[in-house]
Amino acid sequence: MTPPASAGPPASAGSAGGPGRATAARYPFSAVVGMADLKLALLINAVSPGVGGVLVRGEKGTAKSTIVRALAGLLPPLEVVPGCRFSCAPDAPDPGCPDGPHPAGAAEERAARLVELPVGASEDRLTGSLDIERALTEGVKAFEPGLLAAAHRGVLYVDEVNLLHDHLVDLLLDAAAMGESYVEREGVSVRHAARFLLVGTMNPEEGELRPQLLDRFGLTVEVAATRDPDERAEVVRRRLRFEDDPAGFAAGWAGGEAELAARIAAARERLPGVALTDAALRQITAVCASFEVDGLRADLVTARAAIALAAWHGRDAVTSDDVRTAARLALPHRRRRDPFDAPGLDRERLDEILEEHADPGEQPEPDDDPDGPGGPDDGGGPGGSGGLEGGDPSGPPQEGAGSDPSVEDGPGGGRSAESEPAPADAAYKPRLFTVPGVGAGAPGRRSKARSPFGRVSGARPGARGLHLTATLRAAAPHQRARGRSGPGLVVAPDDLREAVRDGREGNLVLFVVDASGSMAARKRMRAVKGAVLSLLLDAYQRRDKVGLVTFRGAGAELALPPTSSVEAGARRLDRLPTGGRTPLSAGLLRAAEVLRVERLRDPARRPLAVLVTDGRATHGPDPAAAAGRLAGALGNGASVVVDCESGPVRLGLAAALGSRLGAETVRLDDLAADGLAGVVRGARRSAA
Template identity: 70%
Template sequence: MDDLRLSLLLNAVSPQVGGVLVRGEKGTAKSTMVRALAGLLPSIAVVDGCRFACDPAAPDAQCPDGPHDTAAPAAERATRLVELPVGVSEDRIVGSLDLERALAEGVKAYEPGLLAAAHRGVLYIDEVNLLNDHLVDLLLDAAAMGRSYVEREGVSVRHAARFLLVGTMNPEEGELRPQLLDRFGLTVEVAATREPVERAEVVRRRLAYDADPEGFAERWAQQEKELAARITAARALLPAVLLGDPALRQITAVCAAFEVDGLRADIVMARTAVALAAWAGRTEVTAEDVRTAAQLALPHRRRRNPFDAPGLDEEKLDQTLEQSAAEEPDGGPDDDGPGPEGPPDGGGPDGPSGGGQDAPEPEASGQENSGEESAPSRTAPAPPQPAAPAASPYRTRLLTVPGLGEGAGGRRSRARTDSGGHTVRAARPTGALQRLHLAATVQAAAPHQLARGRDGRALRLRRDDFREQVREGRESNLVLFVVDASGSMAARQRMSAVKGAVLSLLMDAYQRRDKIGMITFRGSEAVLALPPTSSVEVGAARLEQLPTGGRTPLAAGLLRAHETLRLERLRDPRRRPLLVVVTDGRATGGSQALPDARRAAQLLAAQGTAAVVVDCESGPVRLGLAAELAQHLAGEAVRLEELAADSVTHLVTDLIHTDRGHSKQKEAA
């Protein structure tokens, strides 16, 4: 946990570092570490009675509770740790305006949100990867600008919102988009220790705390007091720390060598290196500060693909730092980065020693090969063939669930939504007014103004006049893949194309914020290879290891899909499913195999499941069984070669050319 501890302390010293994202498996005390930080932060002085924690020495000129009397006595309180629940609404985060009073009385009745409560403190988001994207965007924008804005129907409120942002997540439950990862200053990976002695000490301390919480806290009080004093001293030293040109050149050279997008990484590394120097009690940034800053600020910014794991090549980092340090201080702009003989030629993950967190990729491949070599030694009626590699992914056509849903926000199917999207109509509010439809409200109130005695100055409104917006946007879905891994699909080139198609659909699901699940069927059974999850990375890994061979129990695969979707409807009734069956439509295992598969498909259709069959049949003679299966599912059939988005464009182009050709033939005739 050393990296996590250091990252939290550096942000405590310099909140401009930009916060911390903590990635790790469950049960690793991520939340405990974050909550412990608040007790180490110095207390703050606030304007007495201000709901926005304004600093008496420099009150916010735009504070809704202002203007403040700087001569009034100040109050002092502990630094707050504000926790953001997963199901939080936008109004709870930024605060809400009483629109009825604002329109009828002209009063700005503003109720502060969690951003106001977190000002000059810590904002902690547990399971940040499960938060809706638009809420994460809102939080990160506020953290970057240091200010929160509330704009509703011409009524505007803004206030300062500077806080230390900390998020925790379990990657198994889904990833953040790379654009959102980039907005966190630092990212650390945490895992439980595998050393029995250390694990025993953790258990021992926890039991001691449970037995005597006050005595346990007293035992560590002096160390915590010393740590808090060191944070205060580092904050005081921070303005005096010098970031020299050699250190700055190392920072920019490292960012250029690792090809990170934009310049945010350079700025974050510079601020982190300065904070490291202040934490160490120094007034000058060293090369070791730059190295540590790179290890904390760069791994999550190197992702180029949704399935890439964060990581940093340590050997390449060392070579870049050494090369930059060896350059002439007076070198021109062309000398400020790795040259043609720089680190990309050595020390990469393909080098002799691997190095860094990129190295496990060849190891994973080796483990797969090891499994393949041992496979023939196992006796089985239909031994699986070696797993075929997936073809390169591509952009797929959009597959949607028909109708209008009400599920979690996303980018796939049409849905009613409380945020995002566009307004389609106005309606009477059923509860508290959330999004006022101004034109419809005025239109509803206008015919009654004479009867209400309007004197020409203000619009006289009543509760029944108010109308709110009904918005339509996009939702995320549960995309359940049912993949045929039987002998009829076992041709290596064919299975490679099938895996490439499924991988492309997985990438599409990642971009559209869907949950995904995967069922595979071969031999005599169907297996839930991946229970529904938000982690498409796990789905890609299971797909890569998928063996093929044996009979084709199509009915078993469809029945397993029926049962999986039944359970998911109980867990998450608002999320609509999309069933994607990847098969050639064949069913083997007896004379009843095909009729059983058709009955299973009809059962799914009766359940109202939206379905798409990706037809993998190839060759000059086609039986059309996949298309028949799609009819029984009441769904759509898509040929494998037509799944790519480009193929739709080519199809339209071919039709246009065909129509033009026919027209020319008619003119010639």
Template identity: 70%
Template sequence: MSTPYPFSALVGQEDLRLALVLNAVSPAVGGVLVRGEKGTAKSTAVRAVAALLPGVRVVPGCRFSCEPGAADPECPDGPHSEEGGAERPARLVELPVGASEDRLVGALDIERALAEGIKSFEPGLLAAAHRGVLYVDEVNLLHDHLVDLLLDAAAMGASYVEREGVSVRHAARFLLVGTMNPEEGELRPQLLDRFGLTVEVAASRETDERVEVVRRRLAYDADPAGFAGRWAPQEEQVRARIAAARALLPEVRLGDAALRQIAATCAAFEVDGMRADIVMARTATALAAWAGRTVVLAEDVRQAALLALPHRRRRNPFDAPGLDEDKLDETLARAKAEAGDDDPDPGPDGGPGGGPDGGGEQPPQPQDGAGDGSAPPTAPQAEPEEGPAGADGPAPSAAADAPAGGPPREQPAAPAEEPFRARTLTVPGLGEGAAGRRSRARTAQGRTTGARRPAGGTLGKLHLAATVRAAAPYQRARGRSGPGLVLRRDDLRSAVREGREGNLVLFVVDASGSMAARQRMSAVKGAVLSLLLDAYQRRDKVGLVTFRGTGAELALPPTSSVDAGAARLETLPTGGRTPLAAGLLKAHEVLRIERLRDPSRRPLLVVVTDGRATGGPEPVALGARAARLLAASGTAAVVVDCESGPVRLGLAGALAADLAGVAVTLGELRADTVSALVKDIRRAA
């Protein structure tokens, strides 16, 4: 087993270290979600803190880590003797992104149950993590149903398995830590709320600190055991402090004044439900114990709010997490004044980060690397739109759009209208892509539609009736003499399930001068933002191609981070000609590359335009040929017709026909304004 990087040797990342330590002191806090860019020591910190947890005494031979003298009465391996026991280190169990439900919660040995009549249960990762740490890297990429299962177990302290007539319950209390890179997609708000604390991490921009990170990391890589040995005294101090804080925790008093401050803070920031209040109370209590105090102070409540509330006040996935600290201070001061100041004087070392000796011991900070400091690409220079005026008024001319003798100016970015609930656009047919909520697909979850032989030797979900039917005709030939079923491996049948998949939704947005009328562009941005919200809820990947002037640009490569798409949309400039063909050809190239990367994820092309084409030679003919090329590749497409005014040319409808897709107006995108919605994109005959 490799030597973990010492927790005490971490540089910076004070909030991350504090959040991990508080959960080690009080697992009831509810775990930590660590959000941050790549290379910011998220994984290193989690693995480091696991080595500091006190050892656990377990019943010998118990697969569920029961504690001697306090064993779970419902333990599947019980009953246990009240005496004896052996001590072992607390485990760090890692849940891989591609894990199955059976791997997480455990599975029944179906072959043994059918062949021998024995109900045998094989524990999963939740059982292995009991009284230890369950670490989920890239938790935002984990399937939603798995996230639900592990968060339910973390909240209840137990795992329930109901399979094929067998019910198993076992204790599952663990420190839950999830890490994620927001660039790869967000967690749903209801899942964010289930994590007790959330920490935002980023690489330091201080030269001296970065130098120290690199120096320590190189020293560790050269001699892990020797490096860990040099930090052993500091590690032992932190380990002893965690143990002392755990012992002190039951004696910590949470007074009425602190409770009122907690309640007032949660009310002021309009968080939903009561979970935030409870988590803040537990966190403030753990902060006091970590500081060696038996009374919760206002400073503890403030620090608890900064860790427990930012991710709970987001109203939609595009809101940046965070708290207004001035508002927080005003709220705490007002609640303290209303309750009367009954907090004792904390003294010089009474802050939430201070230790019993006033030393303010720093918990950890690993650094796997540095953040990516790249800046967003600079938008290309706009060109004035030429050609006939649109229905919204004449297109801006070069004279009106540029100073004398200078280059043309692009139009200022228009704000987006309020998003709305968008109609459901789906890809036709039956896919086999990543689990999601958009198009029909064969998935591991969903309704059972049939049975088949296991593919590649993997059984998956057993279809019991089909297995019995397959084995029944051969019972006499196999010499069956009793009530048991003589079963062979080739009798087994897996259930075929139909659910929903996530798709790649590629937006191709016309940002030319014909779309530059401010009211129209605001409506267009509002519509695209609504579709982005819909993509977020349906667990899609999204990409954004824009075209204007002389060409097209991939403004957002396909990603699971829809908030990145919203950010690019907000600053989208407009102006210039309308190179429709360039935009469609760019989309074709993006989709070709994505098919190579992820062939099972089916694309949905959403073209947002008024249908005009004015850029390049023979723009209309080139646009039609590009559209037919996309249609020939089998790409499902929908054209959002942005044309407005009393005179309509119907160019978007012609484009949709060339794409073998459908055209909808901006108004028809609203799910609540259409009585009969077409849910599948139908290709033209």
């Protein structure tokens, strides 16, 4: 069995009609097993798009994309103006629509769209731009709409939204905030409506989302694959049936899909009549204030979600149960104070607040829909998909304490117990540092680079990222010689010019830390960990990648593979043990291997190695040869050596190691004032 190209394991992921599939059949929404909170969050937004969309966080292969794409088949059809590329409603067309003015009374019906935004899309693909073909052939200035226009009154879906480039994130933020898209580029000035249901999926292991975009999602849901063997078997069973006969499988669930679609339409009609009582509103504001969420968007989103829930359940007024469910979907991602905090909500505290501010006359509502809209059956045939509010999905297994042995070889060749992991000093805001020169790595916010997404600083011959003005300027002097007639320009291949853009790149900061017995002093490791955490936080904000190699005992390990996930980095650093001998050569060689592999994966990303050691080597060969390997692996990157040697007599081993690496060497005692990031910045300025 071959899984779909967009899927993880075939049991629970993939999209019918997605990349790699020959059929246009869509996996039915009601056929997805479990995923109660995710189904409910999507249905809340289908009832009330004003809630603001859904962010789906979860491990790979958990049907995130499958269920989001399945939602489109349940949305009510739209009335649109015929021929309008911006989906204007016939009864209330956009007065500023670029395709307007529209004739009165003209209308046609079409299905609601689900528009997918690829993470590698260009800016003009998202917002639209000048129609270059018409400009060059007809000599007219015409606007070609982008994905924001196509998604108006529909769903805009971003898979792996946490990997979206910053320039696209900024455009999404503007459109989501204003409900409009403004295009000012290449001589085109256009404004059009862009109100859409924003749905994003992400794997937190691949990095976190910018706080500004995170807050724009109305609801968030954590998903994980079930650990119940029977339920997993049912997922596999249904997926295999779908892949054998997509059309037949979808037809078998047509009844459940029609029932869900009808219920969404009925809830939309009921929505304007649902009352948000003063008691329910007081509960909402009390919950948001007690959990100390920033701003008032959380209050508004919770209120809208509670109203939509009441409409979904056929109620005329919001109840405490509606507020409870809305709060646990709307607040977790808004309680994060920094990227080290995992999203979550204290359920017991939530119940206490709701009870404290409840209307004394309100009676608990009976569960009038215990099995969800699909019916009570969640077996292998049509009719059920599990209760929409029944229980949370099983969480991922907790990471263990690591595979490090409890004892390591001591300096004398015996066994010595390792120290308990030292806590880290508090993270601080590090000073900016950059790698000298001009790179061409992944878009970021740190070092100078040539980037396809930066500020236009010039033009050069080429056809990638066409610079229209420069192209027209190059072609203009040759029009008479080329026998031009009519309004169009005669353009030759040699006239084409591409834009030269100055931007910023993200770097790979690789820490190589001595965790042996000589470094076991808590004060020393606390300072090192605090500095690493500070740079990890800074890397999140500047779109860097950070890795951690540690060496102790008889060898070295990659404690943190290069990543942008601050949560993963914080967990690994928190439990980093110390003790044993000092295999310095092993640490240098492991770092060189990590850089070699990363260069193959991402050859344009420039590295910066930060070696934290006292220079001693009590196990393994002399580190001179290993230092040469590491220096070669750095390529066009740079390195810093932090000298941790202490005491009245200093051997200068770390300084000698720095010389072999061509690195700036600084003493650990000098880190106290500015932190490790300040030293790195100073070293890079010296190198420049």
